[in-house]
Amino acid sequence: MSARITTPRNPLSGDLADALRAASAVLAEAADARATVVLSGHVQPDADALGSTLALAEGLRRRGARVLATFPGPFTLPASLGWLPGADGLVPSDSVPSSPDVFVSLDAASPGRLGELAPLLERAATSIVVDHHASNPGFGRLRVVDPAAPATVTLVADLLDGLGVTLDDSLATCLYAGLAADTGSFRFGNTRPDTHELAARLLSTGIDHAAISRRLFDTAPFGWLGLLSVVTGRATLEPEVGDGLVWTWSSAAEAGEHGLAGEQLEALVDVIRSAEEADVACVLKGQPDGSWTVSMRSRGATDVARIAMALGGGGHRAAAGYTSHLDREGTIAALREQLRAR
Numbered sequence: 001m002s003a004r005i006t007t008p009r010n011p012l013s014g015d016l017a018d019a020l021r022a023a024s025a026v027l028a029e030a031a032d033a034r035a036t037v038v039l040s041g042h043v044q045p046d047a048d049a050l051g052s053t054l055a056l057a058e059g060l061r062r063r064g065a066r067v068l069a070t071f072p073g074p075f076t077l078p079a080s081l082g083w084l085p086g087a088d089g090l091v092p093s094d095s096v097p098s099s100p101d102v103f104v105s106l107d108a109a110s111p112g113r114l115g116e117l118a119p120l121l122e123r124a125a126t127s128i129v130v131d132h133h134a135s136n137p138g139f140g141r142l143r144v145v146d147p148a149a150p151a152t153v154t155l156v157a158d159l160l161d162g163l164g165v166t167l168d169d170s171l172a173t174c175l176y177a178g179l180a181a182d183t184g185s186f187r188f189g190n191t192r193p194d195t196h197e198l199a200a201r202l203l204s205t206g207i208d209h210a211a212i213s214r215r216l217f218d219t220a221p222f223g224w225l226g227l228l229s230v231v232t233g234r235a236t237l238e239p240e241v242g243d244g245l246v247w248t249w250s251s252a253a254e255a256g257e258h259g260l261a262g263e264q265l266e267a268l269v270d271v272i273r274s275a276e277e278a279d280v281a282c283v284l285k286g287q288p289d290g291s292w293t294v295s296m297r298s299r300g301a302t303d304v305a306r307i308a309m310a311l312g313g314g315g316h317r318a319a320a321g322y323t324s325h326l327d328r329e330g331t332i333a334a335l336r337e338q339l340r341a342r
Contacts, residue, residue: 019144020155023128024162026102026142031063031163035101038120040093042106042113043072044263047081047216049107051178052130052152054086056104058174059165068096072115078263083215084177085170099123105140107152109133109314130155135305135314147316150190153178154198172202177212184270185213189300189318220267223258230254231268237277242339243301244278249328251286262287269295280304280339284324284331292324292331307338 030037039057041049049071057069068091075092093116103117103124108131111118121127121140129140132149144155153175160167167175179199183191186199203209227250235248252262265285273281279301285293294311296304297319304320311334313322324331 016144016146019142020158020162023130023142023144024159026126026128027060027065027104027159028063028163030102031060031065033101034064034066036066036068036097037102037104038096038100038117038124039067039069039104039106040108040114040117040120041071042108043115045071045078045081045107046266047084047181048151048153048178050078050081050084050087051174051176051181052106052156054084054090055153055171055174056106056130056156056159057089058086058171059160059163062165063163068100070096070117072113072117079261080216080219080263081177085173093117096120099125101125103127105129105131106156107131107133109136111139130159132316133305133314134316135309135320148190148192150188150192150195151178151182153182154195157198167201167205169205169207172205172207173212176202176207176209177216180209180213181216185217190316220264221260223260224264224267227255227258227260227264228268228271231283232271235272235275237275238336239277241336242280242342245280245282245336245339246272246275246278247282247284247332247335248272249284249286249292252288253286266295269297273297273299280307282332282335284328286328290325292326292328293321294324294331294335295319295321296335302339302342307335307342310338311335 037060039053041053053069057067060067070091070093072093103120108114127140128142130144132146132152134147136145157175231248231250238245250265255262255264269281269283279299281297283295298304303317305315305317308315308320308322311322315321
């Protein structure tokens with residue numbers, strides 16, 4: 001029998017602290033009732049989505065909740081993140097109950113990013129959305145959304161505090177991975193004073209931050225070097241488009257030719273963005289179904305979240321993306337048009 005979980009009235013009054021308190025209260029009540037809580041990051045989870053999911057899942061288990069942690073299909077854990085504590089306990093999305101007591105969405109900018117799990121937002125007795133994307137339209141019954149937060153893991157750290165869960169090296173490893181990834185090792189403009197304060201707190205648990213960073217940023221199969229050579233070799237600079245555009249393309253099939261999983265394409269945009277003549281860097285990543293997944297980065301002059309939203313996606317001012325079902329030339333042409341019109 002499902003536990004009866006009370007959802008506070010008007011949980012969001014525009015105050016993040018109120019939203020955090022309300023969400024913590026719901027999660028504490030669920031834990032005390034030994035309710036079933038399903039947690040999910042977005043499709044093709046990155047370090048922030050996965051770190052947030054695993055840390056909150058373990059914290060709730062310690063409080064007594066029945067927890068199932070998952071992410072939308074394809075249920076393939078990125079090799080670069082499989083070492084995170086608790087990753088071996090993730091379950092496929094088709095094995096979670098269709099009407100859990102509580103459903104928690106983590107780091108998903110829109111319901112669409114939850115794939116086949118999106119219906120749980122309505123089917124669960126209550127749902128909580130924890131996110132930091134500026135493009136988040138507002139969904140779920142309880143919303144802990146802070147576009148100013150550098151990563152969703154910072155909000156999860158606050159929720160764990162609200163639950164009275166003490167951070168140890170296991171939880172801290174998950175949180176630090178997400179924090180380091182979404183701040184670019186604290187290089188991006190979203191890094192705030194309290195970002196470093198949280199990092200210091202996580203370091204104080206004894207985590208090996210150098211090993212975490214090495215696994216996240218400095219470890220790849222040898223084939224990555226060959227792929228990188230090909231993809232950077234065909235990069236195109238268009239200084240007349242907006243405040244300058246640099247772009248290139250690759251595909252899951254091409255990654256496979258170099259012995260790599262498609263996930264390796266995600267790191268390409270952070271290489272392309274180094275071109276100083278362009279404010280916007282873009283990588284088009286061809287998918288097996290013929291679509292293109294587009295990743296964008298901005299040096300600051302261009303709000304790429306706005307561009308992505310206009311093209312059906314979302315994200316942050318300096319990092320955003322979307323999916324295009326046009327061919328490659330049509331995809332880049334549509335992007336040029338948006339950049340010129342901004």
